[in-house]
Amino acid sequence: MLERAPVREFRSWYCDSRRWDGYAPRPGDVVIATPPKVGTTWTQQIVNLLIFQSAEPRPVSMLSPWIDNRFKGPVGPVLETIEAQTHRRFLKSHLPLDGLPIYDEVRYIHVARGGRDACMSYLNHINGYTALAWAGLDAAGMDEPQIGRPLPRPRKPRGSSFITGWRAGGQRPVLDVAVVL
Template sequence: MSICFVCHESFSFFLLLFKKISRAELFDFHGNVQNFQARPDDILIATYPKAGTTWVSYILDLLYFGQTERQTSTPIFDRVAFLESTISPMGPGKDLADNLPTSPRLIKTHLPVQFVPKSFWEQNSTIIYVARNAKDNMVSYFHFDRMTRTQPEPGEWSSYIHRFMEGKMVFGSWYDHVNGWWKKKQTHSKLHYMFYEDLSEDTGREIDNLCSFLGLSRSDEEKKRVASGVQFDNMKKDDTTNYSTHCAMDFKISPFMRKGKVGDWKNHFTVAQSQQCDEDYEKKMKNSTLQFRTEI
């Protein structure tokens, strides 16, 4: 199997070869999903990896389609197409997106904004971007890299921190990703920029904001039902949302949905590591108007 990802240095595309036993390897590969044909009613969920992608995907799935038989029998990764992936029982994400039976189609991506297929902009599709503070994002990504064969070996935590800060990750620099999408928000009116921390602090409020942005009329009862259904503990126990049926995940190492907490970074960073990340953050974000919370 193979999957297209993006590197930091040149943002050229990589071919990630997925092997049944060994880990994935990265190779320079100039193939992409640029010819994907978006539709005006598509909803693209964009995030840096491990920033609440599945959470918001499930919220949108419930808001639009409710708790139907499809929701209880089909895994979320087959209901929401991962555009640049081919590691799915249903085939390449691009093909899955093309054949989604729903309207709107829910599609997710981890691509930096400059590599999103141009048809999404041409069709003026709706885009939901979710951002998560760098420290918690780093911790979650580290544990994900430990348990999935779709990623290179993460190595030791101490070295992983430096690699993350340097942007030597499969989807590139966290800094470039969150800032690139934030800048696009200023010119694309159909882009809703969300924060993981806000969603964690008050899920109901953020669902209200989503409904308002999307022009959805849902009763208070319906929205409360959605908010209850997407609570972390409920999703973690649900085999259709917790990725336990995905062929590339090793739950013996770590669950796909681990803690979902804001501030869990404190259990991983030493004082020195935290200070180093803070200094790196201040330097790289000094010209950005983006503001993140590392605790709530």
């Protein structure tokens, strides 16, 4: 039974909370709802091991679909995959909890990570995007009237502000201390 409808709607280059409108919960479903780069896949793998009670390798991305992912195609096939699953289902989301429907019979797992660490991990992640990945995300943004623009690119490579500032000083620092992020 629906305990709480989503409080807010979220739409970005990556996610669209409206895609959860077609989700039909089952008792025991698990929703792993975490921000990007804080341990989502790691948590999915732990839940996979607990559900199947086996260390046999399984494709977590197929077993634990990402419903709110908007850049890999329409939601219909994702919902069909979820509906066809006969095991205890565990689903992925990068939405905040107030963007998800909350059901009595569904369990929710949220993972947190230090903000600076998560941001640096995310920056490292997007710096590895291929031209094809950027094109897909750009298209998702352009197709969404509320966004209407390509995904912004990182301004500088990781760590460049720190290194530039260090070099601009022109002198060796008083303390031999370096911050490693």
